[in-house]
Amino acid sequence: MSDQASDDRARQLLLARFGTCGSRIDPERNTGELQLDASLPSQLRIGQQVVMPIEMSLKNLTGAVVRLATYRSGARMAITKDGVVVAGAGGVRPVGTTYAIQPGGAHAYSSILNLVACETQAVLLPGDYQVHAIQPFTFLGLDLTVNVHGGPWDLQLR
Numbered sequence: 541m542s543d544q545a546s547d548d549r550a551r552q553l554l555l556a557r558f559g560t561c562g563s564r565i566d567p568e569r570n571t572g573e574l575q576l577d578a579s580l581p582s583q584l585r586i587g588q589q590v591v592m593p594i595e596m597s598l599k600n601l602t603g604a605v606v607r608l609a610t611y612r613s614g615a616r617m618a619i620t621k622d623g624v625v626v627a628g629a630g631g632v633r634p635v636g637t638t639y640a641i642q643p644g645g646a647h648a649y650s651s652i653l654n655l656v657a658c659e660t661q662a663v664l665l666p667g668d669y670q671v672h673a674i675q676p677f678t679f680l681g682l683d684l685t686v687n688v689h690g691g692p693w694d695l696q697l698r
Contacts, residue, residue, distance in 0.1 A: 551676070551687050558674045559618030559629025561658030565672045566623065567692060573606070575599040576675055576690030578651075583696045586663055592653045598677070598688065600641040607680040608647075609638045615651050615675040619664065619695065627654050627664055638680065655697075669695045 557563065579595040596615070600606050619627035641647050653671060657664045670692035678685040 548685070551685065555616065555674060555676060555687060558616050559625055559672070561625055561628045563625050564623050565618060565620050565625060565692075567689075573600075573602050574608075574677060574686070574688045575601055576673060576688045577646075578671065578673065578690060578693050580671060580693050580695055582694070583698055585698050586655060586666070588663065590654070590656050590663060592655055593650055594653055595648060596651050596673070596690070597646040597648045598641065598675070599646040600643060603643050605640055605642055607638070607640045609678045609680055610675070615673050617651065617653050617671060617673045619653070619655070620670045620672060620692070621667065623670075626658055626669070627656055628658055629654070664697055666697050669697065671695050 558565070575598070577597050577599065579597075584592065598608075616629040618625045618629050639647050651673075655664050656662065671694075672692050673690035675688050675690070676685055677688055
């Protein structure tokens with residue numbers, strides 16, 4: 541297996557396993573070309589809502605215009621407590637979206653965060669949590685796909 545094929549397989553496995561209930565999510569280092577960010581409220585009063593819309597952005601950290609496409613079903617997001625996933629991956633973006641980001645610029649979009657607890661299948665209990673995300677992006681014209689990690693972002697449910 542070539543190095544490229546091996547790297548692609550490792551990236552796909554990481555994406556598939558990300559946010560599995562009960563698994564650990566350790567903070568990942570990004571490639572340095574793209575930065576994923578989310579705008580989360582510091583506190584959220586929850587009732588019966590099982591999902592939460594959040595605003596996200598992808599920033600171009602390079603000195604050149606980047607042309608990107610989203611990959612498969614979009615961002616995978618998970619909620620952890622003490623590094624362990626307590627609300628599994630949820631939230632997606634449109635498949636096949638393409639856009640260009642200027643040097644230092646950002647592309648904003650909305651995503652959905654799943655608030656359903658793994659163990660109870662009910663809304664998470666009040667408490668302090670962290671949100672993590674992973675989003676594959678393909679650089680158009682370069683035949684290169686990278687996983688961009690976001691978080692952890694603090695989330696306090698009340």
